[in-house]
Amino acid sequence: MIIAPGSATLAQLRAIMQGEALELPQGWQAPLEQSVAALAARIASGEALYGVNTGFGKLASQRIGSADLAKLQLNLLRSHAAGIGSFMPEPVVRLILALKAMSLARGASAVRPVVVQTLLGLLNAGVLPAIPAKGSVGASGDLAPLAHLSLVLIGEGQARVEGTTVSGAEALRLAGLPPVALGPKEGLALLNGTQVSTALALVGLFQAQDLLHTGLTAGAMSVDAARGSDTPFDPRIHALRGQPGQIEAAATLRRLLDGSAIRESHRTGDTRVQDPYCLRCQPQVMGACADQLAHAATVLQREANAVTDNPLVTAEGEVLSGGNFHAEPVAFAADNIALAVAEIGALAERRIALLTDPVLSGLPAFLVREGGLNSGFMIAQVTAAALASENKSLAHPRSVDSMPTSANQEDHVSMATGAALRLAEMADNTAGILAIELLAAAQGIGFHRPLTSSPPVEQAVAMVRSQAAPWDEDRHMAPDIAAVKALVEAGDFAALAEGRG
Structure with missing residues (x-):
């Protein structure tokens, strides 16, 4: 290249x-x-x-x-x-x-x-x-x-x-x-130069973009698993607000759910007026994450192409001392990526909690028959909660910190490298949460058979089932989570939301 x-x-x-x-x-x-x-x-x-x-x-x-x-x-x-x-x-x-x-x-x-x-x-x-x-x-x-x-x-x-x-x-x-x-x-x-912090932030950005699209795929699956409504994704709602990420997220969810027989089966006669926020407000939350990532992408592309050492030598031969090495733009971008990654995982964890709660989902408790004898997804949801909580701590902004160095000559620093370093751990946590949601949503959709979901959602279910059998009775959960998490990290579910599946 x-x-x-x-x-x-x-x-x-x-x-x-x-x-x-x-x-x-x-x-x-x-x-x-x-x-x-x-x-x-x-x-x-x-x-x-x-x-x-x-x-x-x-x-x-x-x-x-x-x-x-x-x-x-x-x-x-x-x-x-x-x-x-x-x-x-x-x-x-x-x-x-x-x-x-x-x-x-x-x-x-x-x-x-x-x-x-x-x-x-x-x-x-x-x-x-x-x-x-x-x-x-x-x-x-x-x-x-x-x-x-x-x-x-x-x-x-x-x-x-x-x-x-x-x-x-x-x-x-x-x-x-x-x-x-x-x-x-x-x-x-x-x-x-800022090449290390920028490279770390770019890798975090690419991971976050894949997680965002995976979250939309998983969210669409959870809507059908919980027999939720697609009305909140109506384009007229989002046009009235005008937020670009929200408009795009709603369009993605509509496309992912288009043609679902599960949705058609409860379009009339459903006594629920509105779904919980984790289903209904997906465009607003995921769209805000998308807008944050888009801004971070703009900043990081500029930084990737920048000259950031000191002093600099101009075309006219002047030697200029400055401070392009200060990575504050990268620190802010990394902090914004962290916020988005944390929220993608937090919203997914709430959908897992909904699916495992029979009062909210209408599904068997913890997504398994013979509850009591079987615990099903009970502790998988706890794992998701632990990961989401850890991300909340990791998402604390690093750019607000500064410690003087070099005998106070370098008296304000960006902490951009630390801000970007923690993105990998956060992305790993969120990939784990999304893997659990994909397993849970596939399990929930299974309870609606012989009705089928939309073609993209059915493709996602098939991808989950290629790695993990339906949960008929309790077995080791960790191998299933790890196998589906590998597909998340490979971008397979993200491709469905992007229309590449």
């Missing part, structure tokens, strides 16, 4: 995350060579340039002699590789490499083409730096994790190759790449 620096789409970024190779268009090297030459001229003039011939952070007033400029960049990588924790997942690292390469390739960072070529070489060879997940506060860039990434470029640190951890030197050998000898500013350009 060829992408011009600064023009990546979300679909292209998702493809890179999933293993697509990345190339840059012909002639991409020229802006980099121009910026390197401009920086060299400024260095030769004897001017003090932050991070080029000075120390870093609080040490910016310390001048560095010309003989030590290369060592300055090398020391920077080594000293800043201070992360801890488990290694970041491979899809995240793929995105980090791609985002860093495309940012540097815009030609405002004064790095030589060989640096970008090495980043792309590692990405396309599947040789991925081993990056500890924790240690960044999301301002002055994602310094620690990017330092661990950058060590591999010089033949140090560690990398992961087909699940095995190897040395940085071995990683370069396997990728067929020579180690990079860093030039002035190149270490700083590699470490500065």
Whole structure:
């Protein structure tokens, strides 16, 4: 895939995350060579340039002699590789490499083409730096994790190759790449930037988008399982409010339920006037989540294409010190994704509770015959409640926190990396909740046989049944949940809501 620096789409970024190779268009090297030459001229003039011939952070007033400029960049990588924790997942690292390469390739960072070529070489060879997940506060860039990434470029640190951890030197050998000898500013350009927090947030966004569509599929199933009404999805209701996500969510639910014989069977004579909110207000809640995710997607696409290191070198040769490394936009976007993921799961948990309550659903208690002898979905609903509760705690905004660093030189930070890191755990929780709802809704629809639901809902039921038999009597529940959760994470149920099933 060829992408011009600064023009990546979300679909292209998702493809890179999933293993697509990345190339840059012909002639991409020229802006980099121009910026390197401009920086060299400024260095030769004897001017003090932050991070080029000075120390870093609080040490910016310390001048560095010309003989030590290369060592300055090398020391920077080594000293800043201070992360801890488990290694970041491979899809995240793929995105980090791609985002860093495309940012540097815009030609405002004064790095030589060989640096970008090495980043792309590692990405396309599947040789991925081993990056500890924790240690960044999301301002002055994602310094620690990017330092661990950058060590591999010089033949140090560690990398992961087909699940095995190897040395940085071995990683370069396997990728067929020579180690990079860093030039002035190149270490700083590699470490500065928001690529780690942005990559984490993008993966969280992609997961959240799939969960949203899975939630709509599961919600439609639950409507029919509970013999709910499709009137709340009437387009006239949503047009009067005008919220775009709500309008789209209602349209999706109408399409998913269109042609349901279960719905037709109780269109007249049903004494219930209105369904509980977890059924009736799905467009309003899921639509609001969709709008949050759409805004986050816009922010993250911009950030993925941005130049976020410091200082920057303009086309005219000026060296500008600024703060594009401050990841506040990413922190806000990640917090909004977290809110959406939590609400998708919270609403699904309420639908599970409805389905297992015979007073509300009209179905057998806990969705099983011979209740008492069998407990059915009793504890599966408890598991869903536990996961939803955990997500509520995890959804607390991280962007409102700040802890001064670097002897108060860096006195306000975004916490974007932590904001984005927790999205994976939240997505895992919500995938578990949705798996339980899909099982419960399929069980509920089974009680209405021989009536059938709509073609898309029946397809979803068949997908559930491909992994888990109907619940005729108590058995181990965990394997069924795990099997259906795997389909959720693969996006199979999301495809139905998107019209791709």
